[in-house]
Amino acid sequence: MSQVFISQHPLVAHKLAKLRSTQTEPKKFRELVREITILLAYEATADLQIQPVEVQTPLGTAPGAELLEKIGLVPILRAGLGMVEGIWEMMPSAEVWHIGIYRDEKTLKPVQYYNKLPTEPRVSVCLILDPMLATGGSAVATVDILKQWGVRRIKFVGLIGAPEGIHNMQQHHPDVPIHLAAVDDHLNEIGYIVPGLGDAGDRQFGTG
Incomplete structure (x- = not known):
């Protein structure tokens, strides 16, 4: 599956098993969502552009790097909210923009109910955050919104995907990498x- 990246990290597998368990209570569940998201975001951002800088240390100067790209985090309400904190710990300068989309229980189609994006994007890369890529309807609709907004690079970061949702995303937005x-x-x-x-x-x- 081109543009679909499934983490092979042992820590991800270990924490995901705990996340799935019916014995895991909400507090621990939230902690695991945050921890897995950090690991997935680490992998999803490996290709961000950087520029060289010189850093003054107590003993001299050292070559370093700084990010060139400004990151936007777009959690799909409400489940995506739990994924924000982990990435914010790594990238505190990232902007967070909320998009509210729910799935109609009868049609399984996405319905947008909240969108407060500014007139023009101030970020060059957006990470869509949603734990579950199920039908893919909400993810596709969110990518539609972000592309219309003018974002140049978009990635989807989720915990678990279904083949149906992945197919839907790739059919509509084959250029968007999916990290799960x-x-x-x-x-x-x-x-x-x-x-x-x-x-x-x-x-x-x-x-629940």
């Missing part, structure tokens, strides 16, 4: 990933 911790078997009749981990939003916020 795992790809599961299929979607059930109500659009949940199997075996998955249940509803990521409910498990984070204790509302």
Whole structure:
């Protein structure tokens, strides 16, 4: 699958197993989401552009590097909120823009209800954050919004994907890399990933 990157990191596999477990309570679930996101974001940002700089140390000067690109984080509400904190720890200067999209339970189609993007983008790279790439409808709709906004580079970072969601994304936006911790078997009749981990939003916020 071109442009689909599944993490092979042992820590990701270890933490994902704990995340899936029905024994994992909301507080620990949120911690695991944050930790896995840090690891995935590390991999997803490996190609960011840098420029050389010279740094003064206590004993002289040393060659260094600084990021050239400004990063935007776009969590899809509400489940994507839990993924922001981890990346913010690594990239505190990243801007965060919220897009609210929910999946209609009858049609399984995305419905946008919140969007406060400014008139023009101030970032060059956007990371879309959503734990589950299920039908792919919300992810496709978010990429549509960001491309219309004028963002040049977009990446999707999620925890678990379904083949159906990946196919949907690649069919509509083959240029958008997809970074995941795992790809599961299929979607059930109500659009949940199997075996998955249940509803990521409910498990984070204790509302299930």
